[in-house]
Amino acid sequence: MIIAIDVYYEEHRAKAVGVIFQHWDDAEPHEVIVAYIDNPLDYEPGAFYKRELPCIQELLKLADIDRIHAIVVDGYVYLDNEKKPGLGHYVYTAYSGKIPVIGVAKTAFHDNEAHVQKIYRGNSSKPLFITAVGMELGRAAAHIQSMCGAYRFPHLLKLLDRHTKETGL
Numbered sequence: 583m584i585i586a587i588d589v590y591y592e593e594h595r596a597k598a599v600g601v602i603f604q605h606w607d608d609a610e611p612h613e614v615i616v617a618y619i620d621n622p623l624d625y626e627p628g629a630f631y632k633r634e635l636p637c638i639q640e641l642l643k644l645a646d647i648d649r650i651h652a653i654v655v656d657g658y659v660y661l662d663n664e665k666k667p668g669l670g671h672y673v674y675t676a677y678s679g680k681i682p683v684i685g686v687a688k689t690a691f692h693d694n695e696a697h698v699q700k701i702y703r704g705n706s707s708k709p710l711f712i713t714a715v716g717m718e719l720g721r722a723a724a725h726i727q728s729m730c731g732a733y734r735f736p737h738l739l740k741l742l743d744r745h746t747k748e749t750g751l
Contacts, residue, residue: 583612585645586654586739588746589637596622598641601742602650609730611738614745617641630657631672638673652682652717652725654739659685659713663696674715682716686726686739699723706734 589598596619601611617640623633659670670685690711700709701723714722729736
């Protein structure tokens with residue numbers, strides 16, 4: 583199984599959502615899981631992972647982690663050419679490096695080209711920025727490229743975004 587994860591925040595609560603699917607080209611999720619987290623940490627500039635990682639860990643308690651063979655996060659695995667860890671890398675290390683993590687970002691991050699692969703989907707002239715740990719970068723990019731959907735952002739990742747932001751917390 584593969585799980586794509588995103589987190590949405592309001593003042594004193596967070597909503598973490600996971601879209602679980604079996605194959606990279608699946609059109610529909612196998613399952614959608616949701617965790618609500620009270621009083622998440624405040625955003626700390628340069629340390630986004632400190633806020634997001636605890637929410638992801640709460641969400642993954644609801645999944646059969648032994649059946650997950652890849653995690654997709656909204657963001658980066660590495661933040662710069664020197665491999666400064668991003669959210670994806672912290673998720674990877676939180677699970678002892680046993681589950682590959684793929685970061686999918688919509689925008690470029692400064693001084694970060696060496697460990698990023700751009701992919702173009704559909705007719706979009708704007709790339710997605712792919713990073714990975716625990717899996718070869720080209721393979722990770724090919725997985726995201728192969729995901730269902732005719733547009734820039736894969737269908738299941740759009741669905742994840744919609745589930746994450748729908749209704750108030």
